[in-house]
Amino acid sequence: MDIGDMLERMRDPLGAPFYPPALQVLLVVTWVFHIFFVTLALGSSAFSILGFLRPNEYRLRLARVAARLTPNAVGLGIVTGIAPLLFVQTIYDPIWYASNTLSGFWSVSFIFVVMGGYSLAYLFYLKGSADGRLLWSAVASFILLFFAGWVMHVLASVSIRPERWMEWYAPGGVIDTRGVVFHSWNIPRLAFLLPLQAGLSLAVVLTLFAWYFRRIEEDAPFMTWVADRGRWLGLAVSPLYALAGLLWAATEGAEFGVGMPVGIALAAVGLALTGYFFFLKQPMQHAPRTLLVWIIALVVVGIVREGIRAVSLARFGYSVSNYPYMMDWGSILVFGVTTVVGVAVVTYLALVLYQSGGTKRDAQVSPRVERLGSIATGMLGAWFAFFILVGLYTTFFLK
Numbered sequence: 001m002d003i004g005d006m007l008e009r010m011r012d013p014l015g016a017p018f019y020p021p022a023l024q025v026l027l028v029v030t031w032v033f034h035i036f037f038v039t040l041a042l043g044s045s046a047f048s049i050l051g052f053l054r055p056n057e058y059r060l061r062l063a064r065v066a067a068r069l070t071p072n073a074v075g076l077g078i079v080t081g082i083a084p085l086l087f088v089q090t091i092y093d094p095i096w097y098a099s100n101t102l103s104g105f106w107s108v109s110f111i112f113v114v115m116g117g118y119s120l121a122y123l124f125y126l127k128g129s130a131d132g133r134l135l136w137s138a139v140a141s142f143i144l145l146f147f148a149g150w151v152m153h154v155l156a157s158v159s160i161r162p163e164r165w166m167e168w169y170a171p172g173g174v175i176d177t178r179g180v181v182f183h184s185w186n187i188p189r190l191a192f193l194l195p196l197q198a199g200l201s202l203a204v205v206l207t208l209f210a211w212y213f214r215r216i217e218e219d220a221p222f223m224t225w226v227a228d229r230g231r232w233l234g235l236a237v238s239p240l241y242a243l244a245g246l247l248w249a250a251t252e253g254a255e256f257g258v259g260m261p262v263g264i265a266l267a268a269v270g271l272a273l274t275g276y277f278f279f280l281k282q283p284m285q286h287a288p289r290t291l292l293v294w295i296i297a298l299v300v301v302g303i304v305r306e307g308i309r310a311v312s313l314a315r316f317g318y319s320v321s322n323y324p325y326m327m328d329w330g331s332i333l334v335f336g337v338t339t340v341v342g343v344a345v346v347t348y349l350a351l352v353l354y355q356s357g358g359t360k361r362d363a364q365v366s367p368r369v370e371r372l373g374s375i376a377t378g379m380l381g382a383w384f385a386f387f388i389l390v391g392l393y394t395t396f397f398l399k
C-alpha cells in the first residue's frame, strides 16, 4: 500500500456531510477569526508585561487595558478555534488524526496549556493589573499561550508530511508511542504566524480602541497617543512580516515546490501593510478601514496555508475536491440554523457596544437594535428548547 492509498483509506467511510470545497472555504474563513484573536491575545499580553516593566503614565494606563483584553481575546480565540477544528476534522481527517496521534502527548497537554494560559491571564487582570503585582502570572500566561501556538504549529507541520510518518512512528524500526517528540516545525512560519502577527493584530486593535473612545474629550490626548502607537507598531512590524514571509517561502514553500508563489504573496502582503501604515496619517479616524485591511491580509495568509497543504497532499493524490460526500440534511439544517441564531446574537451585541459609543454619557440604544435583540434572544431560547426536545425524544423514544 502506498501513501496515497493509506490516506484514502483513512478517510471517513461515510464521507463528508456537505460539499467538501465549501467546507474548505469555511475552514479558511473561520481560521482567520481564530488567528486574529489568538494573536491579539499574545500581543496584548506582551504589551501589558512591557507596560508594567517600563511604566510611564500612558503606558501604565494602556497596560491595564491590555491586561483586561488578554483573557477576553483568549476566550474568543478558543471559541473561534473550534470552527476550523470541526472543518479540518471533516475534510482532512486522515492527516489531522495522524498528526495528533504522532504528537499525542502534546495534543492532550495542549488543553491544559491553554487552560493554564487563560487562567493566569485572568488572575493577572483581576488581582495584579491594578498595581502591577503578580507580574509573574502575566509572564507565565504569555509563555503558555505562545507554547500552545507552537503545539498547533507542530500539529499542522506534521500533518502535511505523511511521507515521514513511518520514520516518526517507529524511528530505527522501534515503535515510539510516547508522542512527546516535536517532529516538525518551521521557524519562519512560526515567527510569521505568531509573534509578528501578534504585533500586527495589537497594532490594529490599538487604533480601534482609540477610535471607539474618540468622543471622550478629556481623553483625547491619550487616545491620540494610543492610535499613534498602533500606527508605529504596524509600521515597525510589517517589513519584518514581509521578510519572515520570504523566509517561509524559501524553506517550507521551496520544499513543496511553491516557493515562488508563496514568496510573492507573503512579501506582497508585508509590503502592502508597510505602505498602508506609512501613509496612514490619521490612524484614529481610519481604524475601521485598518481592521478591514488586516482581515484581508489574514485571508491571504489563510489561503497560502491552505495552498501549501493542498500541494503537499496532491503529491499523494489526496484532494478535498475528490473527498466523497453525502448531503446530511439534518446536520446541515442544525448547522445553518445555529449559524443564523449565533450571527443574530453577536450582531446585536456588537451593535449595542457600537451604539453605546465609548462615551461617558448614558448613550441610548436605538429601538431597532432593541427589537433585533428581542428577536435574537427569542430565537436563541427557541433553539435551546428545540435541542432539549430532540435530546429527550432520542433518549426516550429512539431505541
Ligand code: HEM
Residues within 6 Å of the ligand: 027, 031, 034, 035, 038, 039, 074, 077, 078, 079, 081, 082, 084, 085, 086, 088, 114, 145, 146, 148, 149, 150, 152, 153, 154, 156, 157, 189, 193, 194, 305
Ligand atoms: C490559545 C492559544 C492558541 C494559539 C496561540 C493558537 C495558534 C495557532 C496557530 C499559530 C495556528 C497555525 C499553525 C500553523 O499553520 O503552523 C493555529 C491553527 C489552528 N488552531 Fe489554534 N491556537 C490556539 C488555541 C487553539 C484552540 C483552543 C483551538 C481549538 C479549540 C485551536 C484550533 C486550531 C485549529 C483547528 C488550527 C488549524 C487549522 C488548520 O490546520 O487549517 N487553536 N492555531
